[in-house]
Structure formats: structure tokens, C-alpha cells
Amino acid sequence: MWAFLASDCMFFGCLIVTYLIYRGRSLQPPLPEDIFDLPLTSTSSFVLLMSSYLMVLTLAAVQRGDIGKFRLWCAGTAFFGSIFLGFQIYEFSHFVHAGLTLQQNLFGSSFFVLTGTHGTHVAIGVLWLTGLLIYSYFGGVRPERALDVEIAGLYWHFVDIVWIVIFTAVYLLEYII
Amino acid sequence: MAEHPDKHGAHATIATYSLIALALFVITVIEVAVLYEPLKFAWPNFRIGVLVGLSILKFVLVVAFFMHLYYDAPVCTFLFSLGMVLAVGTMVALVHLFPSDLFPRSELRPEGKVKKPADQHAAAPEGFRERLCSFELAVEGV
Numbered sequence A: 001m002w003a004f005l006a007s008d009c010m011f012f013g014c015l016i017v018t019y020l021i022y023r024g025r026s027l028q029p030p031l032p033e034d035i036f037d038l039p040l041t042s043t044s045s046f047v048l049l050m051s052s053y054l055m056v057l058t059l060a061a062v063q064r065g066d067i068g069k070f071r072l073w074c075a076g077t078a079f080f081g082s083i084f085l086g087f088q089i090y091e092f093s094h095f096v097h098a099g100l101t102l103q104q105n106l107f108g109s110s111f112f113v114l115t116g117t118h119g120t121h122v123a124i125g126v127l128w129l130t131g132l133l134i135y136s137y138f139g140g141v142r143p144e145r146a147l148d149v150e151i152a153g154l155y156w157h158f159v160d161i162v163w164i165v166i167f168t169a170v171y172l173l174e175y176i177i
Numbered sequence B: 001m002a003e004h005p006d007k008h009g010a011h012a013t014i015a016t017y018s019l020i021a022l023a024l025f026v027i028t029v030i031e032v033a034v035l036y037e038p039l040k041f042a043w044p045n046f047r048i049g050v051l052v053g054l055s056i057l058k059f060v061l062v063v064a065f066f067m068h069l070y071y072d073a074p075v076c077t078f079l080f081s082l083g084m085v086l087a088v089g090t091m092v093a094l095v096h097l098f099p100s101d102l103f104p105r106s107e108l109r110p111e112g113k114v115k116k117p118a119d120q121h122a123a124a125p126e127g128f129r130e131r132l133c134s135f136e137l138a139v140e141g142v
Helices: A002-022 A038-063 A067-097 A106-136 A143-175 B014-033 B044-066 B074-097 B128-139
Strands: none
Touching: A002 A106, A002 A143, A002 B074, A038 A067, A038 A143, A038 B014, A038 B044, A067 A106, A067 A143, A106 A143, A143 B014, A143 B044, B014 B044
């Protein structure tokens, strides 16, 4: 799993640097300063960070054999991930209504590819966690199989750390230079 | 990945995880606060440095403790570090492959809606707009 995450680092690294290289080069509006909503994005970032916290609680619960708590925290993690996806969908629809599409300008294409790819990763993570939750009701999640949950946790935390980088490089940087 | 107690003899506790989560929340608040008064009038490079530094700190906290890399075998650290080195190296190479500045002034908003330092209000270099148009056309496949 670590090898896969290392390869995914390179994948997201290329997408992020593509966004940064195209930054400020759009010839048509809308531009980032026209449409970015920092309070909304900050809230979604906080939600994703807290989902990472719930994920470690999920793993701790299964390692000590508390399947009830495992289901609680696992459901909470998937729920928080879904909230984050909801924020992303709202943001994307708001941007499209403002005139920003994949074809509109360089900002639109690079932004939507980067954040859309990240959102797809989050959606896969939510499906994975939901699958684990359902699997637990069939007795598939046990302390001796905690590695299964740990691998899912690694993927979820990776999605979170990618968002940490995206939030800084895409959103916060726009308010400074 | 370790299912068993770590090299130091114990897993991270729930209290540790809670402290890390609290630290992540506080760091995020600081990052956003940098964009508002009174810090928003500070030197831009200083604020960028603060943001980058805090992001790296959050990154390391999540990787080391939430992902258990601190407690896992060194080969896991090597694997992840190798990917990170390649990713950062690729990013640096791509930045240097493109001839213009990483953070150019936008052609549409020369004065900028966001507060910018005085030296960024200088006129674009001669031929910049022509190079920019041909660059964007090349990207669009024209």
C-alpha cells in the first residue's frame, strides 16, 4: 500500500504543479479571485481533517476488538467524507454557474482536473469504508484482520494529506499573490 | 504495516490522536488567519513561508501518527519517501521547464483584486502577451 501511495504522490504532484504553472495565464474570466469562497473551503478542509481523526479511532477500535465502536467510527468517517464531497459538488456547481467550465480557460481545466481527481479519490474511499462497514455485519471485520482496516485507513489519510497540499497551493495562495 | 505494538513498545494512544487532531485544527485556523487582518498586511513572502511551513507540519503529523509511519518498519518510510522525492523532483523539473515566472501577474487583472506588493505592479515584459497567447493556443492544440 505504501508503494501505491508513493506512486499516487507522483500523480497528484504532477496535477498540482500543472495548476501552478498555468496559474495567472488565463485570458478569459472567471479567475480564482472572482469565485473562490474561502470560508466554505476552510469548512470542508476541517471536515476532511476530522474524518482522518475518526479513521484512527476506527482502526483503534478494531484493534482492541470493539466492533460496535468500529462501526460507529467507520460510519462517521464515511459520513464526514460524504459531507466533504457535498461541499465539493456545491462548489463545482457554483463555479459552473459563474461561467467556469473545463473548456473556459486554463484555470478551469487545471482546477477541475486536480480537484475532480481528488474528489474521485474521496468517493472511492467513502465506498471502501461503506463496504467495510457492511462487511462487519457479516463477521468479516475482526481484530486478527485489523490490517484490512489499516490499509483502508492509509488510503483515507493519504486523501487527506493531498487535500492539505491542494488547499494551500490552490486556495490559500490565491489570497496572497 | 504493523499490526503489533511498535518499535517503542506501544501504540499511539487515543489521547495522542486527539492531541494531533486538535493541533491540525489549530494549524488550519492559523493558516486561514494569515489571510485576514492584521496578518494580511505582512510581507507576502513571509505569509507564503508560514503557509508552506504549516502545511508541511500538518503533512508530517498525519503521515507520522495517523498513518503510523513513525511506528512502522523503516522500509515503509523508505518507500513513501522515495515517492515523495520523485514527486517533488518532478514538480521542480516541470517548473524549470517552463520559461515564465511561476506566479505571473494576470493579464486580465493587471491591478489585481487581491492586495499585491508594489513591485508586482510593474509592466509586463515586452512580448509577454504574445508569448502568453501562443502558449495558451499551443496548450489548446491550435
